[in-house]
Amino acid sequence: MGKTTLARVVYSMISNQFEACSFVANVREVCEKYGILQLQQKLLNDLSILRDMNVKDVDNAVYMIKNRLRHKKILLIIDDVNELDQMNKLGAKHDWLGPGSRVIITTRDAKLLTTQKVDGIYEAKVLSNGEAFHLFNLKAFDKEHPPKDYLKLSLAFVHYAGGLPLAIEVLGSILNGRSTFEWKSVLDRLREFPERKILNVLQISFDGLHETEQEIFLNIACFFNHKNQETIIPILDCLELYPKIGLSTLIEKSLIKLEDNQLWMHDLLQEMGRDIVRRECPKDQPEKRSRLWLYEDIDNVLTNNTGTEAIQGIVLPFLGTEGAQWNPESFSKMNRLKLLIIEDSYLMYDPKNLPNGLRYLNWHGYPSKSLPTSFQPDELIELHLCFSNIEQLWTRAKPWEMLKKLIVLNLEGCKNLKSLPRKFEMKSLKILILSNCSKIKTIPEFGENMGRVKDLYLNGTAITKLPTSIGNLSGLVSLDVRDCKNLMSLPSTFFSLTGLKDLSLSGCSKLIENLGRGESFDGIGQMPSSKAMFETLKK
Incomplete structure (x- = not known):
């Protein structure tokens, strides 16, 4: 049974054990329509403190409730609270109550209960x-x-x-x-x-959320239900939605759950969220919605080039679809698109445009040899093009200079990638993944402003050495060069990386062989003994 029904059952079972009882129902709704004074009047009447007398104002009612409750053993149910002030003005305070009194509060927001320091919290479960x-x-x-x-x-x-x-x-x-x-x-x-009466009740909690919390809820409902929170949080961060506090609020209001590190919501809550998005426009005009998640809607918009500024997010999961005939110009009108995830590598589509406002771009199996020349990634925070056909990210150098906000660059498995800029100068970059880019023979120099890089994955590349400027990666924690079979040596600057904790060298047969002979360091005379260093690197 629901919270209110359960409270009514408890009320009927134990009310005869108290001198006076009051069930103050629908607190949120009554306060919104008439104010809290009406509820205070009901409480005072129910408890026989003042019968058939009007209370002057809210403060006067608070004074009377506070001074009269402590003289009776009372049972008080305060139903559907949505603000802390409501509890305080209806007597839900420990030091206002007489011996043996009990107060039961129902709410959609667990944070209110913890703030009020209630003695115990029971979460109503769904029915078996x-x-x-x-x-x-x-x-x-x-x-x-x-x-x-x-x-x-x-x-x-x-x-x-x-x-x-x-x-x-x-x-x-x-x-x-x-x-x-x-x-x-x-x-x-x-x-x-969906049945409107059900959704209207469910939407009450949604309507009370902060704007960024509403955006998080809609993104989870449309795109990320049953996803790992460690996957979701970076994406929501890219969208500047402050997910750490936002997700906590949604959990407290029972709009989402966190179990085994996975975020999920009830199917009807998900349906409610998607319904909110669908109602942004007529049914046959998906291009006017803020989010697209159904293949038929995405295919319709991209094939007919009907995209609009309304679209802020597109997520297309892997479906195994082959040969989608999308219009090459289909992204040209989506100026507000911030989130684009396409996980289907069988889409034979060569985009001529990508929105410059993109903040998170993840296109698995991206089909083109390079990103569009018109794409200016000034706002891009994460770029994932795993197992793509790209040979170079851009055909000109300028876009690399625009990646001032980029935190993650993931090009794993891009076996045709062979061209990188002469120098990396991405001051915000934290993670660089070039794993199994088997045609990459040279790693660019790292600029002096790249001290934020923490993770560097070069495993499976054809590199023969690391750039001497790797010493500029002062914040590097993890370096993976596994199976770099041609890697011969490490620069002396490598040993200035004092924060390095994880180093993977397995499969680097030539490097390990040279380490054993003490022939693998530039400037070896300034290094510790080769035998001691070899033992350290083996670990």
Whole structure:
């Protein structure tokens, strides 16, 4: 059962143990419409403190509640609280209560309870399959078991509700007294048009969120449900949505859950979020939505080149689709696109434009030999082009100079990549991945402003040496040069990397052989004994 229903059951079970009782219902809604004074008046009347007398104002009511509650053993239920001030003005304070008194508070926001330092918190759980089936039958048939010809349909509706008492009660009431043909029609309609009464109630918590928290919720609902939080947080950071506080708030309000490091939300909450996005425009105009996640919508927009400034995020998961015929100019009108993830490597598409406002770009198997010459990546924070066909990122040097905000550059598995700039000068870069770029023979020099780089992956490349300027990577923590079979030596500046903790050399047969002979360092005379260094590097 839901929070309010559970509170009512407890109230009916134990109210006879107290001198006075009050169930203050729908606090959020009443406060929004009429203010808290009406609820204070009800509380005072219920507790026989003042009957049939009007209270002058809120402060006067607070004074009377505070001074009268301590003289009675009372049971107080404060239902659907959404602000700390509501609890304080309705008597939910430890030092206001008499001996043996009890206060039960229901809320969608667990943070309010911890702030108020309540004695205990119980989180209402979704119903088990058996409990949900029982409740549904009572609402749909007014009895505990469904007729035989309704059994399969009943189970389908129970599955759709996902154990949410509100959804079960609403659906059961809608279906009560209807034929199996009508039931089937309702079920089919739900797959495309969620029940509005359910979504309206669920949306109450969403409407109370900060703007950035709403954006996080919609991104998870549309793109990232059941994803690892360590994957999601960097993306949300790129979008400047302050995910650490935002995700905590969503968890406190029970809009998302974190289990085994995975973020997820109830199916109906996800449906509610996607419905909010769908309602941004008419059904047949997906190009006017802020987010696109369905292949048919993405394909429609990119094929017909109907993109607009409304689109801020596109995520296309791997579907195994072959030969999509998208318009080469299809991104040209999406000036506000910040998030682009395409995980399908079979799309034979050569984009002529990419939006300059992109902050997170992840295109697995990117089909072109280079990024569009018109693309100016001033805002780009993470760039992932794993297992792509690129031979060089740009055909000109200038875009490299624009990567002032880039934190992650991931080109893993780009086996055709053979050209890099003469020098890397990306002052914000923290992670550089060139793993298995097998045609890369030379690593560019590192600029003096690249001290933020923490992780450098060069494994599986054809390099013969590391640049002497690797010493500029003063913040380097991890270096991977596994299976660099042609790597012969390390520069003397390598030993200035005092923060290096992880060094992977396995498969570097020539380097290890030279280390053993003490022939692998530039400026070896300034280094510790080759034998001692060899033992250190082996570790």
